[in-house]
Structure formats: C-alpha cells, structure tokens
Amino acid sequence: MSAKAVTCLVIVALVLALSIPAWAGVVNVTASPDRIDVGLNFSGQKVSISGIAPPDSDIYVKLVSPTINVKLNKKGKFGFLWMNVSHAIVHNIPGMYLVYSSAPLEQLSPALQRRMGIDSDFQAVRDKAIIKETAGNHTRTLTGLQGKDYLDALFNMYEKSGLYRVKENAIQREGRQFHLTVTLPGSATQGKTAIIAYAVKNGQIVGTSRSTLDICPVGMVRWERTTAQTKGLLYGTYAVLIALAAGLIINFLFHFLEKRFAVLMSRLSGKLPAERREVSTEIH
Structure with a gap:
C-alpha cells in the first residue's frame, strides 16, 4: 500500500472519530460530601x-452498603400467649439498599433489572441472602419460598426506617447533567457504601459509573465498634461495668427522689413540722 493511500486512511479514521459525539457512552457520578462522620x-x-450521562438516556442510581448479618425471631401463638418459636440469622444482606431513577422501573426488561440489581422487590438482595433458622435443637438453611417470611419482615422494617428504598422519577435531568438528593437515616450502615449509576437508552446500558460514600464512625462510636470487633472480652467487660454503674446511679436517684417526695408530701399534709425543733426542760 502506498504512502498516499495510508495517509488517506488515517484522515478518514480521524474524521470518523471526530464525528462521534464526545459524550457517547460517558457516565460519571460523584457524591457530596463523600465522607460522613x-x-x-x-x-x-x-x-x-450528581453526574453526567448521554442526553436522552434514563438514569438509574443505587446505593449499596457493606453486607451484615441480622438476627430475627419468629413468634407463634400457644393458647393465649405469643412466644418465640424459631430464630434465624440472615447472612450476606446489605445493611442499606437505596434505588433512585429518572424513569419508571417497569421500562427496564426483567433481564436488565437482574443485571443491574434494580427492581421494586429487592430481588437481587433476596437471591444472595442466606437464611439459617434454628427451631429447638434443629438448624436448617432456608432457600427460596422457605425464607420469604423472614425477608419480607426484614425488608418491611428496613423500608420503615429508610434503609431500603425505591424512588422512581427522583433524578432530575438537564442536558448531560443529572442530580438527586439522598437522605441517609441515622441508622445508616457504617463502612464504604457503593454508589453505582447506569445510563440506559433503547433498552441497553450505554454507560455506567461507580463511586464511594464513606460512612465513618468517630469518637465513642468508633471506639465501641473497634473494641467489639477486635477485643470482644474487653468490650463485654466494659458493657457489664457500664450496666452496673447505670443501675447504681438509677437506684440512688430513685431513693433520693423518693425521700424528697415523702418530705414534701409530709409538709403539705401538715402531719410533721416543717423543721426539727429541740425541747429544753428545767428541774426546779
């Protein structure tokens, strides 16, 4: 091939490359602040x-916290009494799972929802959860519909506390820009929460981006968490001592207030003199 032909091919390739919009397939997402104490x-x-994405694309954002283990109890009725009949530990479940979108989730195909882990029933979380139930002396691992009651109850509690949420049409678009405001609850799971944004157009993912929101314990919260994880015996000892001290303080305050209340009631009723008086006698 001649040098002239090679030059022509290079020029054509450059023209084609420059003719592709600079935004094609580009997605970026950031959080402000990206660290919370x-x-x-x-x-x-x-x-x-906030972030950028191709124009005319739908944006889907999810926030996923580190996984935790959750203990649950199931109650049953014996006569007129409700009692715990079984216990379960739910393993490998995110402590927080928030989903936001600029369009209804129903526009996503079931296959795309599974791929993105975005749906109204948190199916992606259900599929990865491991439930171990203990009833009496027997322990078993629940799968599929067997663990549905536990997960339904857990998701219901988490939705009420704001830890699990799906909000459609919550992302604002303006050209390439998108923006939303997320309200984290006070019980937000500590650790590095992943923020994942998807741009979808014509039923296809045209771009994705990931960033991190660091939720860090500080002060006494950090000390308590670190000690509980690394020095279990020390943490247990401190917990017992704090409980004993709290009990003694409450007991002291209760008796102090009880005595003050008794004196006040006695004065009001006039059964006792308001102050102590000494009686002197003389012998003649």
Whole structure:
C-alpha cells in the first residue's frame, strides 16, 4: 500500500472519530460530601449525588452498603400467649439498599433489572441472602419460598426506617447533567457504601459509573465498634461495668427522689413540722 493511500486512511479514521459525539457512552457520578462522620449524636444527613450521562438516556442510581448479618425471631401463638418459636440469622444482606431513577422501573426488561440489581422487590438482595433458622435443637438453611417470611419482615422494617428504598422519577435531568438528593437515616450502615449509576437508552446500558460514600464512625462510636470487633472480652467487660454503674446511679436517684417526695408530701399534709425543733426542760 502506498504512502498516499495510508495517509488517506488515517484522515478518514480521524474524521470518523471526530464525528462521534464526545459524550457517547460517558457516565460519571460523584457524591457530596463523600465522607460522613457518625458520632453519638448522628441523626442522619442529606447527600447530594450528581453526574453526567448521554442526553436522552434514563438514569438509574443505587446505593449499596457493606453486607451484615441480622438476627430475627419468629413468634407463634400457644393458647393465649405469643412466644418465640424459631430464630434465624440472615447472612450476606446489605445493611442499606437505596434505588433512585429518572424513569419508571417497569421500562427496564426483567433481564436488565437482574443485571443491574434494580427492581421494586429487592430481588437481587433476596437471591444472595442466606437464611439459617434454628427451631429447638434443629438448624436448617432456608432457600427460596422457605425464607420469604423472614425477608419480607426484614425488608418491611428496613423500608420503615429508610434503609431500603425505591424512588422512581427522583433524578432530575438537564442536558448531560443529572442530580438527586439522598437522605441517609441515622441508622445508616457504617463502612464504604457503593454508589453505582447506569445510563440506559433503547433498552441497553450505554454507560455506567461507580463511586464511594464513606460512612465513618468517630469518637465513642468508633471506639465501641473497634473494641467489639477486635477485643470482644474487653468490650463485654466494659458493657457489664457500664450496666452496673447505670443501675447504681438509677437506684440512688430513685431513693433520693423518693425521700424528697415523702418530705414534701409530709409538709403539705401538715402531719410533721416543717423543721426539727429541740425541747429544753428545767428541774426546779
């Protein structure tokens, strides 16, 4: 091939490359702030999530916290009494799972929902959860419909507390830009929460981006978490001592207030003199 032909091919390739829009397939997502300090008084915080995506694409964003193990009890009725009949530990479940979109989720095909882990019933979480139930002296692993009651109850509790959420049409679009505000509850799971954004157009994912929101314990919260994980015996000892101290303080306050209340009632009723008086006698 001659040098002239090679030059022509290079020019054609450059023209074609420059003719492709610069935004094609580009998705970016960031959080502000990207770090949240959790202390004793933490009651929740709003986080701004924004980014860019191809115009005319639908945006789907999910926030997934680290997985945790959750203990649950199932109650049953014996006569007129409700009692715990079994216990279960749900393994490998995110402590927080939030989904936001700029379009209805029903526009996503079932296959695409599974691929993205985005649906209204948190099926992606259900599929990965491991449930071990103990009833009496027997322990078994529940699968499929066997563990549905436990997961339904758990998701219901998490949705009420704001840890699990699906909000459609919550993402604002303006050209290439998108934006949403996420309200994290006070019980937000600590650790590095993944923020994953998908751009979908004509039933296909045209771009994706990932960032991290670091929810960090500080102060006493950090000490408690670190000690519980690395020094279980020390943590248990401190917990017992704190419980004993709290009990003694409450007992002291109760008796103190009880005595003050008794004195006040006695004065009001006039059964006792308001102050102690000494009586002197003389012998003649």
